[in-house]
């Protein structure tokens with residue numbers, strides 16, 4: 001299990017890094033093995049920052065990320081490879097991951113040099129072939145080719161094959177379909193479904209709600225670095241409760257046909273601070289209220305018209321004066 005607990009990320013900003021900007025605040029969720037979890041939210045909501053922290057590309061400011069119960073910070077220096085054998089990332093722009101002067105399959109041979117120098121060539125070739133077939137690539141069509149001779153979808157799948165050679169358990173897929181055309185996009189999504197069937201846990205970062213709905217069993221909605229709603233995808237999409245999630249999902253009406261104006265009216269108000277069941281659940285689960293089994297929602301905030309948040313904001317303004 002890949003688990004984030006109360007994770008916060010502050011970036012140093014300003015000329016001398018003297019001030020900080022909180023890009024991710026108090027985020028907790030899990031990516032279980034064999035499951036795709038989609039992380040959605042508008043541009044700048046902190047999705048990639050979360051992916052980078054999981055991939056140990058940037059440090060965590062507060063909170064903990066654990067891999068099967070082990071704090072990922074313990075995979076430092078001498079243990080980095082151990083971590084990357086289990087967790088890998090694939091990113092938006094497959095072209096930028098390749099050096100145009102080398103053949104594309106160099107990304108695979110680099111894995112051998114780095115991680116498996118003692119594996120005999122014949123055995124390695126078999127592993128490569130099986131990884132390529134797992135991502136639905138014909139070895140004959142990609143091996144020995146230069147990056148410009150392959151399509152974006154092929155290059156993206158080659159990167160997933162590279163991850164499979166490491167026998168990873170978790171994949172962070174950050175906007176991996178956004179540079180692909182519609183039909184290739186579906187291919188790559190189906191590939192993620194295959195990976196899931198092989199027992200991999202996938203964090204699917206996307207701003208494309210339709211894709212998230214298609215592939216993920218669970219959805220986490222992020223806004224300005226905070227989780228505003230999360231849970232089983234069906235429930236979040238059919239019955240969004242946070243004003244931001246409702247607004248976000250309203251832009252893809254075909255995905256939640258059951259959600260109509262009447263339901264919308266029924267859910268006005270703050271899911272945490274208005275409504276008895278939600279309030280009880282809020283006390284149990286902390287900041288998020290469990291509005292139905294497996295469906296968690298944050299306070300609507302002052303902007304969302306929550307009376308408690310408005311009162312707090314009023315008090316803070318009064319104190320500030």
Ligand SMILES: Nc1ncnc2c1ncn2[C@@H]1O[C@H](COP(=O)(O)OP(=O)(O)OP(=O)(O)O)[C@@H](O)[C@H]1O
Nearest residue numbers: 011013021023042043044045046047048049050207
């Ligand atoms: N190195 C950095 N220093 C300062 N601020 C940063 C840095 N990296 C990201 N940010 C800021 O953190 C916030 C979250 O950025 P992030 O890239 O995680 O968002 P995102 O949801 O992935 O957006 P997008 O969908 O556009 O990629 C943004 O306001 C961004 O400007």
